[in-house]
């Protein structure tokens with residue numbers, strides 16, 4: 001589909017008038033409905049958008065010619081003629097996604113049905129391992145396109161997740177000086193030659209859970225990302241909560257131990273210094289060095305520097321007592337922190353995601369047990385603790401509605417609606 005055809009205004013003449021604007025907004029609304037809810041009949045669209053059958057039929061024909069909409073066959077009759085079913089053309093545009101972490105990263109390409117059109121590629125480089133992460137990502141992304149016969153012109157936009165502090169108003173990273181003082185969307189936009197949107201990693205994962213994961217049908221959910229650090233994504237009334245400056249969810253930096261270790265943030269005894277992947281790895285190395293017996297040593301050929309959170313979780317899943325105890329102890333402190341969150345937010349569910357999610361019950365059992373100790377019974381009873389089933393892919397999935405929202409604003413202007421899962425792209429493509 002050519003870019004001129006994609007323009008919401010393409011078939012309605014160049015001079016916008018009230019009727020044209022109404023039509024453009026209706027097209028945008030219909031794309032949002034299809035994207036969020038899947039296939040629909042004309043009757044269903046009439047009801048949701050409060051329009052007549054002839055006008056929706058006309059719009060469907062027009063959007064079909066433009067390449068946005070496909071006819072997906074005939075549905076079940078509810079009495080009378082069987083209705084035609086419409087939905088988004090999955091190839092109307094593709095979304096490239098990058099989930100950039102400190103030590104590694106993941107990339108993938110998806111269609112407008114949120115289906116993978118490429119493998120999800122894991123790259124063993126991240127923000128902390130190289131100064132050339134941007135060019136590495138570009139090269140790997142272009143290879144991925146080539147391998148899957150994807151043309152760059154098919155890509156509607158690039159969604160990127162990154163860790164650390166991101167200023168919601170300026171769109172700059174306060175944690176990674178390699179990006180300079182420039183808005184991240186400009187840095188990535190220039191590097192890839194694509195409209196780019198940026199979201200904080202844990203927040204993107206929370207959006208992923210909210211659209212595609214265990215938080216899908218829930219409106220008040222907390223998502224805890226446990227990897228090298230500990231982050232929190234807050235979904236309130238079905239929307240992502242950003243906070244005044246975009247810094248909400250720095251759960252890992254609340255103090256747990258006033259006499260504890262120095263955290264990289266400059267404070268003492270943060271939750272991250274006790275229960276994060278980095279803390280667990282540090283402790284495992286130290287205790288094994290001091291003679292602790294564990295299959296972890298064999299897993300890394302006694303090269304203790306090679307221990308990662310993944311190694312510990314794998315060992316625990318194989319029944320290694322030391323690894324299980326490490327996770328159990330982290331669980332106790334996590335529960336202490338989570339009890340504060342439960343008292344403050346009264347969430348329907350807390351989802352544990354990130355690398356730690358691979359530990360499953362080994363992390364949720366001790367958490368559940370200790371929540372009994374720290375949380376008021378009534379509140380505890382109303383909160384379920386779950387382990388993410390999207391696991392590490394949550395971040396990539398979370399970028400998709402954010403990119404689509406930004407693309408819709410670009411092609412159709414800022415209407416009254418918006419996908420509005422709180423996934424408002426705060427520094428989305430302009």
Ligand SMILES: [Zn+2]
Nearest residue numbers: 253263265270
């Ligand atoms: Zn800290």
